[in-house]
Amino acid sequence: MVIALAGLLYMLIVGTLAHVRTNQYYPRYSLPFASVFAVAVSIALLAAVQSRLSLVPTCLTAMLIIVALRYGLPELHLRRLLAREYGSMTPDVVETKATVIAGDYWTVWPAVFHANMYLYEKGRRETVFGLAQRSEITHSLWLRSGKTSVVIAKHAERSAAEGYLVELDHPNTFVERLGSYDLFTVSPR
Numbered sequence: 001m002v003i004a005l006a007g008l009l010y011m012l013i014v015g016t017l018a019h020v021r022t023n024q025y026y027p028r029y030s031l032p033f034a035s036v037f038a039v040a041v042s043i044a045l046l047a048a049v050q051s052r053l054s055l056v057p058t059c060l061t062a063m064l065i066i067v068a069l070r071y072g073l074p075e076l077h078l079r080r081l082l083a084r085e086y087g088s089m090t091p092d093v094v095e096t097k098a099t100v101i102a103g104d105y106w107t108v109w110p111a112v113f114h115a116n117m118y119l120y121e122k123g124r125r126e127t128v129f130g131l132a133q134r135s136e137i138t139h140s141l142w143l144r145s146g147k148t149s150v151v152i153a154k155h156a157e158r159s160a161a162e163g164y165l166v167e168l169d170h171p172n173t174f175v176e177r178l179g180s181y182d183l184f185t186v187s188p189r
Contacts, residue, residue: 001040003036003039003040003043004036004037004040006036007032007033007036007037007040008033010032010033010036011030011033014029014030082114082117083114085110086110086111086113086114087111087114087118088111089101089107089111089114089115089152089154089181090111090114090115090118092152092178092179092181093111093115093128093152094115094118094119096150096152096178096181096183097126097150098128098150098151098152098183099126099127099128099129099142099147099149099150099151100128100129100130100131100142100149100150100151100152100186101115101128101129101130101131101151101152101153102130102131102132102151102152102153102157102160102161102164102165102184103131103132103153103154103157103160103161104132104157104160105132105133105134107132107154107157108130108131108132108135109130109132111130112128112129112130115128116128127141127142129141129142131151131161131164131165131168132160132164135164139168143168143170143186143188144188145188146188147188148185148186148187148188149185149186150175150183150184150185151165151172151183151184151185151186152181152182152183152184153181153182153184154180154181154182155177155180155181155182156180158182161182161184165184165186168186170186170187170188170189171186171187171189172184172185172186172187173185173187
């Protein structure tokens with residue numbers, strides 16, 4: 001009961017925040033409550049069947065088998081899902097040795113996540129950065145490296161990418177178009 005009340009208190013506090021109201025009470029703000037509520041319900045159910053402990057391992061085993069049959073093994077399924085949803089730019093980022101992905105927020109950040117995950121898994125030390133809304137905090141990490149940065153952007157998002165490049169106030173040049181991607185360079189000062 002205490003856990004459920006803590007989740008309810010969270011929802012009441014978060015519901016009063018201006019940021020949440022500005023974002024039109026987007027459902028992601030209720031996910032922590034849903035998680036806490038699920039834990040509370042699980043504990044209550046476990047307590048209810050505690051007298052019949054022989055049922056718990058059987059139910060858990062059955063649940064795991066059903067989930068595995070329906071969704072596949074977690075790691076393999078997750079890797080395919082991440083590659084399908086976020087990895088469309090990764091081969092081009094790796095091939096061009098791009099250090100920055102530029103464009104729309106919802107394109108850039110998932111692509112940066114997947115590219116960095118891929119490079120890490122391959123044992124490579126490169127890091128890919130994002131150039132989009134809310135990326136200012138990382139600019140110093142790649143702009144002041146002393147090297148020319150290679151920026152890749154989807155052709156459809158070229159105007160957004162160019163807008164962010166202009167805001168950097170560093171010399172940048174369009175290099176070439178590769179299929180559906182445009183390459184730029186950003187020179188250090």
